[in-house]
Amino acid sequence: MSAPKTLDGWYVYHDFRKVRYDLWKGMSQPAANALLRAYAGFAESQYEIQQDRKGSFGQFVIAGNKADILFLYMRPSLEELNEVKAAFAATPMADFTESTYSYISVVELGGYLAKPGVDIEQDEAIQARLKPAMPSHRHICFYPMNKRRIHPDNWYMLDEEERRKFLLAHGAIGRRYAGIVKQIICGSIGLDDWEWGVTLFADDPLQFKKLVHEMRFDESSARFAEFGPFYVGHQVDTDELWRWLMRSRASFTHERGAGIHDRDRTMGQGN
């Protein structure tokens, strides 16, 4: 029995963080403004890297209390992800948030997608899937998963034909969500605690429930899948993240609606 080939793309770092409200609320308003301005510079540089197609970046507010914020980065190499980690650590945002969960993986596609005789590097459609720009959908859902290895439901002992049959049925369900849910499946065997990181994007979060629910009844998930913790949230730009963070400070009530640039202006006037 031989392992199926995979096509591997950008390395992915999910960085889930919680706000240290004890520090954040104790900070003076000018200090909070300066902090967020410094962070905005970092976020801007991340979006520029994405613009240059040298990586991807997204900011998300996470629902529930497993985390408050997710920073999601993709880069061509693990070293570059570690550079991003250092660059983030240098921002004051790192001082008043703490990591609650992280996940390292690499964008993965089935090896059968490689057409014989065609250089993967020249196949634009495959390159776009291996090195994806951050989808612009409003919502995100992330969870890690394994394929079971307990007899008789041992995914890794199935022959190729059986696995293909299961994945065909899985793909058929997924395709019914074309244009509604976008998936980025990342392999993490040898990289992190689970075998895959599943990241889904949709404008309506209810579609995550509908898709995952449908897949639970499909044999490839019903018999073989095991799941880790689920995270769900919505995508924000830096300005919206700023407003969300400011709302969590008691002093924000009289500043509701002020964005980074408004704040910069008022800061410049000596506020």
Ligand code: VOV
């Ligand atoms: C949003 C829709 C969607 C679509 C269209 C889709 C399609 C496909 C196709 C065609 C293929 C086959 C290999 C390849 O082409 O890469 C896959 C592969 C895979 N998937 Fe998937 N999947 C989706 C969605 C989707 C979800 C929601 C999940 C989580 C499962 C659940 O129960 O919660 C998932 C998982 C996976 C995994 C872990 C793999 C790798 C399995 C392996 O052993 O290698 N996936 N997937």
